[in-house]
Amino acid sequence: MQKLLRMTHQREIILDEIKKCATHPTADELYDRIKKKLPRISLATVYRNLEIMSEAGLINKLEISGRQKRFDWDLHQHDHIYCMQCHRVDNIDLADKKDISLPTGENHGYLVSGCRVEFYGICPKCSAQSKKKGEREKMACKSKCGTKGLSDKQRQVLEALAKCKEACGSKDIAAATSLEPKQVSCQVTALKKKGFIESPIRCKYAITGDGKSALS
């Protein structure tokens, strides 16, 4: 009935790495870091173990804004603040948390087991490089994706990739260019079609020879 949880080498490294993170890493951020120590580990293993270890109560799976799941080694009750731009998540300590309670009659018959509080805003790093983000700018992509030249954004992405030794993910590109992830993936798609970048690994991109010559 009870299952035994074995402490394998992989699990040890995963746990180790998550505890080293000041942030609240996503599964693939962790995967990237872990791969350096355990090059043959599989992304599935990381996912599986994060799930299993959060079920076992060794770590916490965060229910938080944003696309990807995030994990937290700090099991103390605390809440989070979320950057709407780069999706970074920081801890906050809410002293008066106990004052937040559900007004009677408001629980709709629910059996309430807890409460999350999440502040959101723009993190210091993002507000520093506060580029105006022009409402619905994604349209710019559509109109320019067909041409053979480079749009400003495409050039930014390509230049960022030219600086990387290894293939890197769209999040890295976004960070290096101050573009939004959505915009990045749009540019990446266009650049791939032009043959200026390639994707040696799933979700990772590198500049091609054609791409390099297009830059000059």
Added chain:
Amino acid sequence: MQKLLRMTHQREIILDEIKKCATHPTADELYDRIKKKLPRISLATVYRNLEIMSEAGLINKLEISGRQKRFDWDLHQHDHIYCMQCHRVDNIDLADKKDISLPTGENHGYLVSGCRVEFYGICPKCSAQSKKKGEREKMACKSKCGTKGLSDKQRQVLEALAKCKEACGSKDIAAATSLEPKQVSCQVTALKKKGFIESPIRCKYAITGDGKSALS
């Protein structure tokens, strides 16, 4: 720069349908309903329009627990309660919301633009048909995993025990916490190992002094 937003038949129906929903539908729930009126509509159109209309401020896109995005026609400021089992989302009105504020010095340099509060638990329908969905139960592992913190589930169990005068069984705990009995026994094992609970009688558990201090 300003784009014209055309009110097409599809958009009208989508808006119509979302306003009819008492709940907070996901894109594909809406799609299913809309298809009955507009059989040729595409899921992509639904997604596109939900996105566009929420950008335009006609509806709200919810940042909420769960896998899928949810949409809300009610533009008033309100919070939500979330069923951990069926992922249903209901509205709650938090009268004392204004009391929740970020302690100074806790904002980590963020430019805070708001705060979400989300209660979670089990909705009446789910707790009625307290279906056991065969959740995996795992034991905390033997060696290195002995952190001193508490997972959400462990905290629930401990809090339930703190309220009891006498030692009580795992079924009682399960009832008090909305956890499944299987999960309870898993948490109990982990808590015992941490010294936070004891078992004065076979299959009965009580909180220890250590456990009480761990709670605060």
Added chain:
DNA sequence: CTCAGTGCAAACGTTTTGCATGTTT
């Protein structure tokens, strides 16, 4: 006549699964 909006299919990024192989008890 235009250009925003559509349906469709295909792709995307993230997560989960099936399966053969490996490792612990």
Added chain:
DNA sequence: AAACATGCAAAACGTTTGCACTGAG
């Protein structure tokens, strides 16, 4: 031997995009 984990590939999932076309302004 039984139970648990792993790596890999492929699928599943919710969502977004490219494209050729339609239709509102």
